[in-house]
């Protein structure tokens with residue numbers, strides 16, 4: 001019960017904090033950042049060594065400007081060194097929780113947190129849901145990969161299962177659809193890729209009676225076509241939550257519809273181009289520092305996404321800063337031999353969406369000048385489809401790359417339930 005009260009207090013604090021003025025929010029973030037950096041510099045071997053090498057003391061980091069003097073942390077830094085140097089001394093390993101990423105965008109990564117840090121991080125999601133109108137008594141269906149279903153076991157057991165149902169992610173099935181119809185949830189949450197497949201299956205079957213009040217997607221890039229399909233199938237305007245295993249919910253769409261609110265009280269988000277902060281309105285690599293994780297601090301961690309910071313305040317009145325539509329993971333961007341960068345949104349996806357006879361596609365930039373495409377036809381392909389796709393993709397790549405299109409029966413699905421539709425093996429030059 002004590003733990004329950006503690007979480008309730010944490011949640012009330014989160015609810016209050018979102019209404020702080022931007023100035024109060026920056027001050028809070030700065031305080032938390034200083035505390036985290038001092039802790040990391042003193043108690044975490046990796047950072048202790050880093051400060052020594054830089055000839056700096058943790059106390060020298062007083063604000064975000066000072067903080068930018070620290071190097072970025074890449075996923076490969078963690079895999080190269082192993083977890084041990086990143087773990088805080090004085091934490092009992094028996095009392096920590098191991099969190100794994102799904103590895104859909106590379107190798108799976110492991111992170112360590114205390115159960116309290118994990119619980120606080122998870123509370124950032126209900127805050128976003130509540131801001132959008134969800135209430136605790138609304139019945140929810142959560143679609144998640146099988147390897148995460150074990151996390152879904154609730155201490156309240158059967159009681160909780162009456163209003164919250166977990167469905168295994170994967171190719172949409174009749175059973176999934178039947179469960180949704182029978183349970184009649186007010187809220188459906190899931191990975192965008194899974195929601196999209198489910199939406200397609202619902203539309204194909206002509207089903208119009210799955211009508212939740214809210215749909216929340218997360219994880220993959222959400223292009224306009226996918227969003228529209230999900231909205232159509234469920235008869236509701238979905239909201240996207242931008243989150244990751246490393247920092248929980250990072251940013252979320254609010255009902256005012258002006259972009260994503262950054263959870264600035266739990267995570268510091270930087271947008272960088274060539275190592276420097278971009279101006280508002282410009283795309284940059286997203287670099288995060290979770291402010292609530294002390295067991296294994298991640299300072300300036302490059303997450304692999306591209307986002308756009310926005311100036312100004314949202315019409316809803318919240319003081320949380322804004323960012324724009326996630327333009328995609330950085331490994332979804334196609335960088336051409338000339339250095340021209342093609343974002344995945346509003347380009348390739350639209351070309352495929354325009355062809356109703358293409359059920360699914362996967363576009364992979366193998367090399368700078370080679371694009372391989374696999375498509376799964378819906379029924380029989382129109383005679384001009386392959387030519388049109390070839391022409392349109394060549395035009396989008398400014399004729400700088402060879403485009404090879406292959407028709408296949410099905411696409412291989414990666415474990416974890418996430419589906420990539422556009423990917424590149426060439427690092428983006430941002």
Ligand SMILES: [Zn+2]
Pocket residue numbers: 254255256257261314315316317318
């Ligand atoms: Zn807002």
